Amino acid sequence: MSNRIDVKKTYKLYINGAFPRTESGRTYEVKSAKGAFIANPCLASRKDLRDAVVAARAAHAGWNKATAYNRGQILYRIAEMLEGRRAQFVDEIMQVTGVTKIKAEKEVTDSVDRLVWYAGWTDKIASFAGSTNPVAGPFYNFTIPESMGVVAAIAPETPSLLGFIDVVAPIIASGNTVVILASTKAPLSAMTFAEVLATSDLPNGVINILTGKKEEIAPWMASHMDIDALDISGLPAKLHAETKVAGAENLKRIHSFKSADPGRIIAFMEAKTVWHPIGL
């Protein structure tokens, strides 16, 4: 009896707090595990990457200056928002990957918990990774880790939500801003996560999300001179060597990880040493 036409969501990019289409106008098909059509997300181009880097660079000063406590609160807020939309994420994960409801629910629960875990690290990482150093003179000598700037990242194919959060959360925890390419085959959770970010008090441009092909975007990430570091956890191993060569021009720090680890936060920080005279 119902003649109503379904209202389907258009999956777009997330750049500088807005949801633009790719400038290239291209899309690609995402299919379910059984091969049924699900959505047409954007196939981002290098120019979308360029625009996202401009947004990330502009956002860095403010995000880096925010107190660690404040960054932790915002990460916690993201976890709250994610929790509130649990059903939608469970649904999308099941649809795309074909896993059971129990498995999908576990992934979302783990994602929320992981965000809370990284939120806790924001104001502890400086004392965990920093140090006071004994020196032969009337000085206090501190080594303090600071954020690097703009980090580009490639999220792993699976798990599409938890893997994405494991890449993005440690990068922004220390005050970096990020441009991340989501899972190619399962980008839905990342794009819905953008809607979570848009309602989480996260300043515009701190997280920018692209969808598209790794082999197309990764070389531009590696060679871009305004990107300070690169997380290639989601890049196929055969592309690691050439990416590292391309990133050498501006001495990009390039890392890849397999599990959740405070080392992921430290990897995208830079140690600065300060000498301060005693008695002043």
Next chain:
Amino acid sequence: MNFYGLVDGSEASLKSYLNQLSGVDQVGAEARAAMLATRSIKTSSKRWAIDTAITMVDLTTLEGADTPGKVKALCTKAVRPDPTDTTVPSVGAVCVYNDMVSVARTHLDLIGGQHVPVAAVSTAFPSGRASMAVKIQDTQDAIDAGAAEIDMVIDRGAFLAGHYIEVFNEIVQIKQVCGDKAHLKVIFETGELVTYDNVRKASFLAMAAGADFIKTSTGKVAPAATPPVVLVMLEAVRDFYEMTNTRIGVKPAGGIRTTKDAIKQLVLVNETVGPDWLNPKLFRIGASALLNDLLMQRMKLDEGYYSSPQYVTMD
């Protein structure tokens, strides 16, 4: 003075000259400027456009906090915008406040920048609110200090009140001070003129009064050099050329920050007045941040990867 035979210097003749101007089709001008802005300029054409735009930049610093050191640094950048690449041309001019002209001229001569002229903003820039005697002295000072180009502001208050003859006489007197020592650019501050009709009227008024260039804005008021405003001014210049066979230059200034913006301006010039105007003698772009973006785009074309603001100077 014969003012191209268009005006005899009396208020009546100026009024009848301005009254015969046709109005501007606002919707049409905005649509045409928007249409021309969609042109895509790539590869070798883009390369040419970037280098041409660099030669047209009036590299500008007009801050209360300008120091001699900052002006000198700006001059160094004007002569060789990219110290690592000798194929980058010098910019069109350095544009500074009156009291910085001698600092700029001396430094340019010292570092082999004799070919780069110094432009001075004049006549109580940016408001234009001062007596005529002060404005004339202001201009004279700049020329004495070595300015080869004078960017004067018009009295917008008089213009908006309909006292066109006051504005006309002001330009005529400043032109006399400039003589053949300095080029005269007349700034309208289009953001304060409100309508395109006023922009067209101000353009014809300034051109008849002896302006060598007409310039959109001071850079202190927004909106500044929007594409439709520049289009209206270019059309005025084209019509004036048909009437008098004299080529007047155009200088958009303010709000042009990216290579894309600059290339849009070049497209407007080419499509409105033709390639004769694609020349720093007849088209300039008043800007400061634009030059860095042009250099970064040039590096991208040369090196094949995106550059970073860390590889160009901060000012």
